[in-house]
Amino acid sequence: xxxxxxxxxxxxWAFALSILPIxxxxxxxxxxxxxxxxxxxxxxxxxxxxxxxxxxxxxxxxSAVVIEFIRxxxxxxxxxxxxxxxxxxxxxxxxxxTGALAxxxxxSAYMSEVYRAGLDAVPHGQIEAATALNLSPTRLYCDIxxxxxxxxxxxxxxxxxxSMIKDTPVLSVVTVLEMLGLARIIGDRTFRYLIPLTLVGxxxxxxxxxxxxxxxxxxxxxxxxxIQMR
Amino acid sequence: MTQTTRTDQSPxxxxxxxxxxxxxxxxxLDHFDFEVAQGEKVALIGPSGSxxxxxxxxxxxxxxxxxxxxxxxxLAYYQPGGHGKFQASPRHLHDIRTRVGMVFQSFNLFPxxxxxxxxxxxxxxxxGLSKEEARTRALxxxxxxxxxxxxxxxxxxxxxxxxxxxxxxRALAMRPRVLLFDEPTSAxxxxxxxxxxxxxxxxxxxxxxxxxxxxxxxRFAQEVSDxxxxxxxGRIVEQGPPGELMIxxxxxxxxxxxxxxx
Amino acid sequence: xxxxxxMPPLLAGAKVTVxxxxxxxxxxGLLAFAAGIARASGGRVARGIAVxxxxxxxxxxxxxxxFWLYYALPxxxxxxxxxxxxxLALSLNIGAYAAxxxxxxxxxxxxxxxxxxxxxxxxxxxxxxxxxxxxxxxEMMPPLGNFAVQNLKDTSLVSMITIADLTYQAQxxxxxxLDSVPIYTLTLLLYFAMALVxxxxxxxxxxxxxxxxxxxxxxx
Numbered sequence: 001x002x003x004x005x006x007x008x009x010x011x012x013w014a015f016a017l018s019i020l021p022i023x024x025x026x027x028x029x030x031x032x033x034x035x036x037x038x039x040x041x042x043x044x045x046x047x048x049x050x051x052x053x054x055x056x057x058x059x060x061x062x063s064a065v066v067i068e069f070i071r072x073x074x075x076x077x078x079x080x081x082x083x084x085x086x087x088x089x090x091x092x093x094x095x096x097x098t099g100a101l102a103x104x105x106x107x108s109a110y111m112s113e114v115y116r117a118g119l120d121a122v123p124h125g126q127i128e129a130a131t132a133l134n135l136s137p138t139r140l141y142c143d144i145x146x147x148x149x150x151x152x153x154x155x156x157x158x159x160x161x162x163s164m165i166k167d168t169p170v171l172s173v174v175t176v177l178e179m180l181g182l183a184r185i186i187g188d189r190t191f192r193y194l195i196p197l198t199l200v201g202x203x204x205x206x207x208x209x210x211x212x213x214x215x216x217x218x219x220x221x222x223x224x225x226x227i228q229m230r
Numbered sequence: 231m232t233q234t235t236r237t238d239q240s241p242x243x244x245x246x247x248x249x250x251x252x253x254x255x256x257x258x259l260d261h262f263d264f265e266v267a268q269g270e271k272v273a274l275i276g277p278s279g280s281x282x283x284x285x286x287x288x289x290x291x292x293x294x295x296x297x298x299x300x301x302x303x304x305l306a307y308y309q310p311g312g313h314g315k316f317q318a319s320p321r322h323l324h325d326i327r328t329r330v331g332m333v334f335q336s337f338n339l340f341p342x343x344x345x346x347x348x349x350x351x352x353x354x355x356x357x358g359l360s361k362e363e364a365r366t367r368a369l370x371x372x373x374x375x376x377x378x379x380x381x382x383x384x385x386x387x388x389x390x391x392x393x394x395x396x397x398x399x400r401a402l403a404m405r406p407r408v409l410l411f412d413e414p415t416s417a418x419x420x421x422x423x424x425x426x427x428x429x430x431x432x433x434x435x436x437x438x439x440x441x442x443x444x445x446x447x448x449r450f451a452q453e454v455s456d457x458x459x460x461x462x463x464g465r466i467v468e469q470g471p472p473g474e475l476m477i478x479x480x481x482x483x484x485x486x487x488x489x490x491x492x
Numbered sequence: 493x494x495x496x497x498x499m500p501p502l503l504a505g506a507k508v509t510v511x512x513x514x515x516x517x518x519x520x521g522l523l524a525f526a527a528g529i530a531r532a533s534g535g536r537v538a539r540g541i542a543v544x545x546x547x548x549x550x551x552x553x554x555x556x557x558x559f560w561l562y563y564a565l566p567x568x569x570x571x572x573x574x575x576x577x578x579x580l581a582l583s584l585n586i587g588a589y590a591a592x593x594x595x596x597x598x599x600x601x602x603x604x605x606x607x608x609x610x611x612x613x614x615x616x617x618x619x620x621x622x623x624x625x626x627x628x629x630x631e632m633m634p635p636l637g638n639f640a641v642q643n644l645k646d647t648s649l650v651s652m653i654t655i656a657d658l659t660y661q662a663q664x665x666x667x668x669x670l671d672s673v674p675i676y677t678l679t680l681l682l683y684f685a686m687a688l689v690x691x692x693x694x695x696x697x698x699x700x701x702x703x704x705x706x707x708x709x710x711x712x
Contacts, residue, residue, distance in 0.1 A: 072641060072687035073680045074648035077659055084672035166553040173652060180556055193563035201560060204552040292607055327613040338608035342626045351622065352612035404612060
């Protein structure tokens, strides 16, 4: 029994149906972790992107190295690092937050690249025209650059969102009870692994297909030249 | 310019019978009939979209047709009970393709192979020639098109005119009975057009190869062909010896296209 | 334990990581070509199998695939050791992603090249291997290089099925000494170093495949 739900191992179908609610709760955790991790990565990624574009080499270069370092090291090890090292410095976070933070950090490196590519893709002539019209930097960013960068950025970010969904099971190693963690526990207790693991796989498949479809819809809804401003 | 008499005994090497070709809802050829005699050089002229390139592409088995039959050198393209897009077995398509070759508007040389390899790859792989035989044949052909010194070069290093001449040599290396030219000079700078037309002109005189030439070079069409066909909206509006059709065409549409006042 | 004292077990783990990465990248590459070609230009059955394979392994989480092969496969099929399971999972996973890159590159080769091949009477197989693939190869290399590095990172997951790779060794050491900071810092640095080496290797392969602006030149 878990979360108040009993599983029924009499027949495969009964078993599958009885553990669905449990996996459902795990699904909620998966989604929560993804959303939180995604938001963190958006914010941190923006920070990293701006640091990397800094005028002085002393800031830009180390930022580039940090970004590369995060990109090229495994999420699992970064997670272990945060989980075991942070408490040593007095930062005690629940496992879920540590996990979301790890996701956020790992993906912030990818996001910084997305921001950079999106901003670079805005034709330079636009910036020159805006300068000639004497627009302030704030106006320049808010009205000219960002609205045009967004259609290019959204598909890439969408793909990373789907990718992050598939990375959430890593959190199970630090006792976060998302879907895979629950499936393993059920398997450990009933010695029946096939159905729980297959179900989790199927749920992921549905989840990623739904997310991908939603992103395609969003892509199509955005005009190619940028958010229209009235 | 050779004069083939249309009264000779041999059957036409190409025959289109009641062919209808559609692209989606657009009918490009409608109950189209057409014959070409062996060794004949035919120029196909007409406005864009009139169907002349489509005729070549159908012959080269690049496009299927919705109805009708095409015969080449006695082989019927469509077989009853055939399968696939072309209603013919791959073996049958292979047989057809040994008889016909094509020179494309955009040359389509293989960029990852040097000139000599472009010429020898198909003879070795498809015809089963030995490497030496293919090489000899290739070098002779390069000599003929005036590019013997470029055998080791890669297509990217050649001008458009040179690439097209290599493309012609490549097609000839397969010894087709019918050679199709789909606007061979349309993608070339004006100064390069002459060298390619020269090669085609030589080809027309020396070999009894059957040639179909889609072109916008009117003077050239007149010079080289035995018969000119004027296409418009998927039909042959008028055809005849170039001396007649190009100078004093009978149909109003032909006159309009050629810019000849009534 | 001093930082230096941690190195031997970590390096032993790193060696295993490298071996896993190389084997699974090569196998994954083979799978990628098989599935990518099948999906791009195969018959209906081959294409169907390729699509199912690609969509399943791209659409589900690698860790789930790993555990499924480790726990569930023995129940309905053969029982293979942990290392084989790990390599299998990694290869299948990266093969599915790379297959799409292969497919995209094949489809990107212009239609005119295919028409030229038809005009010269090459059969579909000859066209694919002599004309299309040599031109598709340079296009594939950059993304495939990225996937190879991703694969290196993914090998860390096999520590969860008791394969003694770098991450496993790190966990082991941590359980022994509770000396988390140096252990994980060193581990991260080792992965970073391996990744940099791998990227350099992939870049030289890219350069060799792309001579003269086209695929490896074929001379007669």
